[in-house]
Amino acid sequence: DVKVTQSSRxxxxxxxxxxxxxxxxxxxxxxxxxxxxxxxxxxxxxxxxYDVKMKEKGDIPEGYSVSREKKERFSLxxxxxxxxxxxxxxxxxxxxxxxxxxxxxxxxxx
Amino acid sequence: xxxxxxxxPDLILQEGANSTLRCNFSDSxxxxxxxxxxxWGQLINLFYIPSGTKQNGRLSATTVATERYxxxxxxxxxxxxxxxxxxxxITGGFKTIFGAGTRLFVKA
Numbered sequence: 001d002v003k004v005t006q007s008s009r010x011x012x013x014x015x016x017x018x019x020x021x022x023x024x025x026x027x028x029x030x031x032x033x034x035x036x037x038x039x040x041x042x043x044x045x046x047x048x049x050y051d052v053k054m055k056e057k058g059d060i061p062e063g064y065s066v067s068r069e070k071k072e073r074f075s076l077x078x079x080x081x082x083x084x085x086x087x088x089x090x091x092x093x094x095x096x097x098x099x100x101x102x103x104x105x106x107x108x109x110x
Numbered sequence: 111x112x113x114x115x116x117x118x119p120d121l122i123l124q125e126g127a128n129s130t131l132r133c134n135f136s137d138s139x140x141x142x143x144x145x146x147x148x149x150w151g152q153l154i155n156l157f158y159i160p161s162g163t164k165q166n167g168r169l170s171a172t173t174v175a176t177e178r179y180x181x182x183x184x185x186x187x188x189x190x191x192x193x194x195x196x197x198x199x200i201t202g203g204f205k206t207i208f209g210a211g212t213r214l215f216v217k218a
Contacts (some may be wrong), residue, residue, distance in 0.1 A: 031204060042114075042196065043208040050204060088151060097141045097200045101153035 003027070006091050006102035013109050021080040021105050023091030031094040032074035033058075034066065036087040037104075043090065049074055081109045112137045114199050115210035123187045123216045131182040131212045133197035141200040142173050142180050147211070148193045156182070156195075187216045 007022035025032065035043040035058075045058030047066040053065050056108050063085060067075045074093075078085055086109045091102040113136040123129055133142070144156040157164050158170040159180065164171055168188075173180040184191055194211040201207065 002169070033206075040210055042210040043198075048204055057205070066178065079128075093149075097143075098155065098158055099143065099198070100155065100208055104151040104153075106151070
């Protein structure tokens with residue numbers, strides 16, 4: 001089975017802090033994604049990467065950046081966390097057209 | 111862009127009851143996937159179903175691509191079926207568009 005691992009299950013940060021969310025997949029997938037999930041809004045795509053060092057903006061990239069230095073690892077960076085970035089963050093990797101998700105990181109920005 | 115709408119938004123069932131969840135999409139899609147998000151937040155693949163019908167135990171799904179909808183059937187519901195059910199439409203390229211989900215609660 002595909003395994004997508006997110007480094008933290010819960011995270012509490014202060015406004016203005018720089019935040020790193022890490023995601024690792026073990027199946028050599030080229031495509032990786034970061035989503036955020038908010039009640040009533042479903043999942044919204046923040047950024048995705050289709051290869052090492054390659055990235056594309058999704059639907060809501062403002063306030064975020066990403067890094068993909070190795071194929072298995074895709075990091076989401078909040079340069080200066082704000083309270084409106086409190087959310088559940090979900091990482092996914094893709095094989096063909098099938099998405100596989102990590103267990104999520106619930107981030108609270110105080 | 112493509113819109114994905116799910117209904118109902120919320121559903122409460124008595125254990126043992128059956129239910130049907132619906133997913134409508136506004137344009138042609140390459141494929142469609144159903145997920146279950148458990149109460150701990152983990153999204154689990156249920157079905158990958160571009161067309162036709164698939165069954166897995168008490169769950170089955172049907173996609174009618176020409177009419178732009180998909181249905182997820184849950185039979186003899188159990189409390190462990192509680193959570194949020196998402197459908198996701200895969201368009202060309204890298205985009206996967208999610209519906210807002212159906213929140214299901216199954217009472218014992």
